[in-house]
Amino acid sequence: MKKITMLTLMLFSAYVFAQSEANYDISITTIWNATEHTSVPGNAHWSPLAGATHKNPNDILEFGVTAPLTNGIKNIAETGNTTNFMSEVNTMITSGNADQYLQQSFSPFAGNNSSATISGVSVNEDFPLITLVSMVAPSPDWFIAVNGENLRSGNPAVNNGWRDTFTMDVFVYDAGTDSGADYTSGNLITNPRTPITMVTGSPINGNRMATVTFTYNSSTLSNDVRNVFENIEVFPNPTTDKFTISNIRNTNLKRIEIYSLLGKLSKTIIVNNTTNNLEVDVSNLTSGIYLLKLKNEEDSSKTQKLIVR
Template identity: 45%
Template sequence: MKKITLLLSLFLASIFATLQSQSIATYDIVFTSTWNASEHTNAMDMSLPGNAHWSKLVGVNHNSDVDFFEVGQMATLGVELIAENGTNDVFRDTDVQNAIDALDAQQYINGPSLSTAAGTITITGLEVNQDFPLLTLLSMVAPSPDWYIGLDGLNLLDASGNWKTSITIPMTFVYDAGTDSGSNYTSGNNDANLPISIFDMSNTIEPFNGNDIGFIEITLTNVLSVEDLNSIDAIKLFPNPSQGKVTITNTRDLETVEVYNILGRLVTRIQVQQNPTLELHLSHLSKGLYVVKMTDINTNTKTQKLILE
């Protein structure tokens, strides 16, 4: 009996430790392009194309059960279309959505494009759940036959399971999707009769001869624990006093909001859809003092006085 009790205690401790470790990290991502004619052209063509630019920086955060592109593997249609013409609809709606449906990915990442060869693309406030800590990003080298830069499943957690605070990844090569037979920036789209697997155009392959084409910086800006997310005390209601429009934040685990008048009569009841923010529209109520009762999915409650003026 003592052995069973000990095993149960160890099991519960393990579960508690796992729950304690869960968190959501917020990151800012900056891709800095240094694409230029002196380092990224060949002897036959010493200039970049006049419309040199980058397609939207898109991607997904996911777990280790799925991979979106990999050297030595065939490109998906979604990756092919990004690499060949910079369109991301299939990647978003098929590659990423299938992974989300299979519970292997959290979200599609939709960053901006860059209209020039050199410059920066910035993604701010990306929230990453600890269940999906791997980061995949892609952007087309445009124009090009089927070339792109990217990150392939970069782990945002360190060996101890903590969020990495700062990461800088040099883009020392670009990827070739293996789906187009063109050999220079302005080659026409000539789909390869026999597509080959993805490879990196490093060192000996022109026009990319080992010179960095840019770098990606990833910076941790905030970490929010599950305890913060689930705490009924973290819920905030404002403004107060209010003229009728009231915002409630940190409502992910909130189930119901009830508003009572000074006589204790229920005047409004809202079933919450477990979104991070909730707006109450109470302008139809008379001016005066009310009590707002908030109940979460674990039946924890919080009450707060509200003045309508």
């Protein structure tokens, strides 16, 4: 058992110093039929598939809460227009919370059962989440969505830590901005807006309306980060309440983040790089295994395992 544990740590250590990127093709196939979805209206179609790669869950879309007054999701859900959504994503890119805006190159993909593809999407470790949306048309304010799907696998020994090809079901959500109850209901503004929820009743009946496949193409691992962080040490590790990060001077270290293994950010520290050693208090963290991420001014990063007892 001890040998297995040491092997796991060695495999992890072989990758923690490098920034990784992966490339995927994203293909969505829609499913719309009278058997599962009560009926299919005339001119059934979908708005252009749009989305983004981003850093934090629910930054673009959150189920169970009222949509913000910004109109990106509202406009897609009601009319299929992506202009405001693209603007909001670009604002997120400027603030460092998103990496790229995604949209299929042609629009719309027509027909009740059809497909769309966004090819060659590059994703990096800092922005591993992907959100995709498209209007169910015609409808009051319904849309299909993939919300903050994490493309990281947590296994750095396979695909440099990226998920292999996989397919998932996609469901329909009500944006909470129009109270129409059927595909072709007239405009009936919901004021105030209500939470974004899955359409479980008629006519959708809670059934899936698409599948999406993320096809893994390749990944790269840059070892340039090794030279930046090679002298940094973290001790003691495991720790009970505090640990020290040493030799940080001249690394341009700017930020320390501690994540749970489920990807939840547990602690953030802004670094004054004039110091050489930094003591970090983790007495408020529960016992367990965490990921310690060090980032410098050039956005290079190092991630390693941290054990709190």
